[in-house]
Amino acid sequence: MISFAFSDEQEDFRSQLRKFAIAELAPKYQERSAKAEFSWEAHRQLADLGVLGIGLPEEYGGTGSADPVTLGLATEALAYGDVNVAAAPVQVGLVAAQLAHEGHPSVVKEWLPKLIAGEVVAAIAVTEPIGGSDVSNLTTEARKVVGGWEITGEKIAITHATSAAVALVYAREPGTTGYAGISCFAVPLDAVGVSRSHTPGMGALPLCWGGLVFENVFVSDEHLVGEQGRGFAGAMEHFDFSRPGLGLLCLGAAQASVDEAVAWAQQREAFGRPIAAFQGVSFPLAEHATYMEAARWLCYRSLWSRTAGEKHTHYAAMSKWWPPLVAKNAIETAIVTFGNLGYSTEMSLQQRHRDVMSYLIADGTAGIQKRIIATTMMGKVAAL
Ligand SMILES: Cc1cc2nc3c(=O)[nH]c(=O)nc-3n(C[C@H](O)[C@H](O)[C@H](O)COP(=O)(O)OP(=O)(O)OC[C@H]3O[C@@H](n4cnc5c(N)ncnc54)[C@H](O)[C@@H]3O)c2cc1C
Secondary structure, three states: OOOOOOOHHHHHHHHHHHHHHHHHHHHHHHHHHOOOOOOHHHHHHHHHOOHHHOOOOHHHOOOOOOOHHHHHHHHHHHHOOOOOHHHHHHHHHHHHHHHHHHOOHHHHHHHHHHHHOOOOOEEEEOOEOOEOOOHHHOOOEEEEEOOEEEEEEEEEEEOOOOOOOEEEEEEEOOOOOOOOOEEEEEEEOOOOOEEEEEOOOOOOHHHOOEEEEEEEEEEEHHHEEOOOOEHHHHHHHHHHHHHHHHHHHHHHHHHHHHHHHHHHHHHOEEOOEEHHHOHHHHHHHHHHHHHHHHHHHHHHHHHHHHHHOOOOHHHHHHHHHHHHHHHHHHHHHHHHHOOHHHHOOOOOHHHHHHHHHHHHOOOOOHHHHHHHHHHHHHOHHHHO
16 A cells, blocks of 8 residues: 655654754754855754765765655755755755765765765856756866866856865866766865855855856866766766755745744734634635645655656656745745735745745756656657
8 A cells, every 4th residue: 555654763853853943943044044154063963963974875974875755854854944054965965975976986985974974065066157057068178187187167156166175066078069078076176276256145145155167177087976978967867866855945944934824823813803714814825735735745756766766857857846936935925924024034934935046946947847847758859
């Protein structure tokens, strides 16, 4: 018989993280969100809770075999308290996992223990000034030299641009076009020739968003991650995890907002009764609760299929375009439910709205996700 239950272990972990999110993260969410500084203290607490090693090799401090559902549960639970801090488990499955599974042992040994311990963070650098949706067009160059590679180019809109110690950088060999010839390199961001800059954004400030410039940056052969010339295939495999992860991230923040609105609707009075008595107030909240529940299960469906080794690229794309939109809409309704108070910057609602908005773009817009889904349905004709 079909079961939608998580294991007892997963339920215990989720409940532990949810308590942590409410008690430790939520009270300082606004304070952290106001600064373009990575929240190292909270990040190290995640390491202590075992979040940063989920699904990563045991020899470096991880939990062992891949566990996308638990990573998703952790993300959703933490986002209830702070949607920016909660992005960490998504980076675990997107960046650390790629490095762990496809990196050279010496490079993995150098970075993975520090990533799992919360001592450093890693970035993934794909997007360039000429465009992010059409990755096949990227121009950053990786030129083969004796003993390694020289990387030259510019990346923009990169999460952790100013906070990461290492980045997975996508670059192509000279003379190649399309996806062919794109490789992935683990580039230490203190290497000679790397410069970084912060880009002010409307939210997600603690994720240290910005640009990276590489001027003839040398990395040794061991820094190639995955197969030469097949770098993007490696990234796509991990986007299939990050997309439902980001859906759950947004939904965790939306759930906190709707819960606050529900509590407020029961206590705030207008026209001699609690505003919850007006269907104009209660029905939109009931509708958002319905959409959020459906969106959650879409994300978990995708993560479960990944665990089971089933095809899930289309579920992952569905989980990226719809749940963040569902979350954004739910937060907007929560804001309106609070009336003038909801618009005040003293409340977390507007901050969650700005933070969640970033995921309508990051990791591929709705347009790109629908293109992936349509391609699964109709073949390459849908991506011409
Ligand atoms: C907060 C944030 C964090 C990010 N973090 C990272 C990161 O860590 N690493 C990284 O590499 N990038 C990152 N990005 C960049 C992000 O992945 C890109 O912004 C995104 O893929 C879109 O690329 P673009 O901005 O160049 O828009 P464009 O590619 O120029 O697209 C512009 C518009 O055209 C639409 N469009 C383009 N082609 C099509 C099509 N075929 N069908 C339908 N619509 C189409 C898009 O949907 C979009 O609305 C981040 C972005 C944000 C906002």
